[in-house]
Amino acid sequence: DTAVSQTPKYLVTQMGNDKSIKCEQNLGHDTMYWYKQDSKKFLKIMFSYNNKELIINETVPNRFSPKSPDKAHLNLHINSLELGDSAVYFCASSTRTGGGGTPLHFGNGTRLTVT
Amino acid sequence: AQTVTQSQPEMSVQEAETVTLSCTYDTSENNYYLFWYKQPPSRQMILVIRQEAYKQQNATENRFSVNFQKAAKSFSLKISDSQLGDTAMYFCAFMKSQGGSEKLVFGKGTKLTVNP
Known part of the structure; x- marks a missing residue:
């Protein structure tokens, strides 16, 4: 599950x-959120959506x-991929139910390699 | 803007010993949350511990505990009785509310190796 x-x-x-x-x-x-982790392992937020509305x-x-x-799905489409992606x-x-500060639950990540 | 600094890029510890990972942060806010996440080689991001800034009591989760010093803006993680499975990248993170969602700002991580 x-x-x-x-x-x-x-x-x-x-x-x-x-x-x-x-x-x-x-x-x-x-x-829901998208985060990017670069080659040096640094994690940075890209987007967040709350009830289908773009927030960040x-x-x-x-x-x-x-x-x-x-609100159960958030897809990321990338056009014209570059090496730096x-x-x-x-x-x-x-x-945010019950107040703020609830931990984020992460997926297992997608490793994107652009050649 | 909030920043999170982890000053130890790499650390190692012998199995069964104790290790402390450092984290400092910068913010002008009074209410916020702090987290430690673990990322083993499997790439999963696993929550280790959470601290509410308005609570003075340090959070603990089994072998993991924090030393939260609000005035000094310090949030270190202590791992007791280190196990081989603790080998991972550890990320300190600051959470703030932004609009209708939360935003996690991460430090650059500390790579911890537990040696047998």
Whole structure:
């Protein structure tokens, strides 16, 4: 019973291609996120959605477009992939029910390699 | 802007011994939350411990405990009786509310190796 699942686990593609990463959570959370972990293991938030509404957009290039069809899903589409997009992308979810400060639950990550 | 600093890029400890990982943060807020996450080689991000800034009592979870010094903006993690399975990257993180969601700001991590 996976809590936050993302697919694919690995993605290898060429520069210029368009690709998508899917994320689903079955925790009943109302907020979902995308984080990027670079080659030095640094994790940085990209986007957050609350009940399908974009809340945080952290100076991410327009080539990255998140889409949330419902509050259990948050997909990430990347256009015109560049070498610098190679990273591990983590989906996460949380809830604000009962107040703030609830931990984020992370998926297992998608390792994207652009050649 | 909030920043989180982990000054030890790498550490090692012998099995069964105790190790402390350092973390400092910078914020002007009074109410916030702090976390330690563990990332083993499997790449999973696993919650280790959570601390509420308005609680003076240090959080503990089995062999893991924190030393939270709010005035000094310090949040160190102590691992007692280290086990081989504790080998992982450890990330300190600061949480703030932004709009209708929470935002986790991570430190750069400390790579911990537990030696047999």
